Amino acid sequence: MLNQVNKENGPQKVIIWGTSASPYVRKVMVALAEKNISYEQKEILPKILLKATGQPIPADFDAASPLGKIPALQINDFTLSDSAVIAAYLDKKFTSGNKLYPTDPEEYAIALWFEHYADNILTEVIYKKIFLECIVKAKILNQEPNHNLVKEAKNIELPPVLDYLNKSLEGKEWFAGNHFSMADVAISTQLLALMMTEYEMDHKEWPNLNNFLKKIIERPSFKKIVAR
Numbered sequence: 001m002l003n004q005v006n007k008e009n010g011p012q013k014v015i016i017w018g019t020s021a022s023p024y025v026r027k028v029m030v031a032l033a034e035k036n037i038s039y040e041q042k043e044i045l046p047k048i049l050l051k052a053t054g055q056p057i058p059a060d061f062d063a064a065s066p067l068g069k070i071p072a073l074q075i076n077d078f079t080l081s082d083s084a085v086i087a088a089y090l091d092k093k094f095t096s097g098n099k100l101y102p103t104d105p106e107e108y109a110i111a112l113w114f115e116h117y118a119d120n121i122l123t124e125v126i127y128k129k130i131f132l133e134c135i136v137k138a139k140i141l142n143q144e145p146n147h148n149l150v151k152e153a154k155n156i157e158l159p160p161v162l163d164y165l166n167k168s169l170e171g172k173e174w175f176a177g178n179h180f181s182m183a184d185v186a187i188s189t190q191l192l193a194l195m196m197t198e199y200e201m202d203h204k205e206w207p208n209l210n211n212f213l214k215k216i217i218e219r220p221s222f223k224k225i226v227a228r
């Protein structure tokens, strides 16, 4: 995960490894945009898909991502993987732009909780059961998706998760309270991945979540990922 801590003051070239179709890569793209950090993106599939499609694995990517997952960050000799770890690092390292996590201890903890929820729970349904089948299998690997798995995930597993998130926004502007944070980015990038599979989130059932998504995609940091 971490090769060598780069503490020099010289120019720092920020490289992000990973295809912008990935919700986790998109999280980091938004984080970089929120902090006004310019970067170079190396569009690449995870190692497992590079192997499956017979593509070479660049040595720098291999070094930056010990698990072969995307995203990975590279700043000169310093490398890091995992979107949540990268976001936490960027917020500490760069004072430019917007804060990615609240400073108030309780709001900070709530932001961590919802980011964790998005990355570990929401993803079990949206990414692993719907996005992997409808986008990765169907569009990247040209394989037939498991339609039953997708149907069950959308109709049975997804609604209680959306109920929880919709309720969590009651009376709040953002997931962690009054401040935009990585919690909002992590949840919305999963929801946007869901929308890529032609899912329509019912406005009557989940009004807060729909309004939240509408509001967040108006942020300049989201323009680049929504346009793709």
Ligand SMILES: N[C@@H](CCC(=O)N[C@@H](CS)C(=O)NCC(=O)O)C(=O)O
Binding pocket: 022, 023, 024, 025, 046, 047, 048, 067, 068, 069, 070, 071, 081, 082, 083, 084, 119
């Ligand atoms: N917790 C990781 C998850 C990253 C992840 O699972 N990325 C997917 C692509 S969207 C991946 O690389 N999958 C390949 C694999 O699991 O080997 C993060 O937040 O960065």
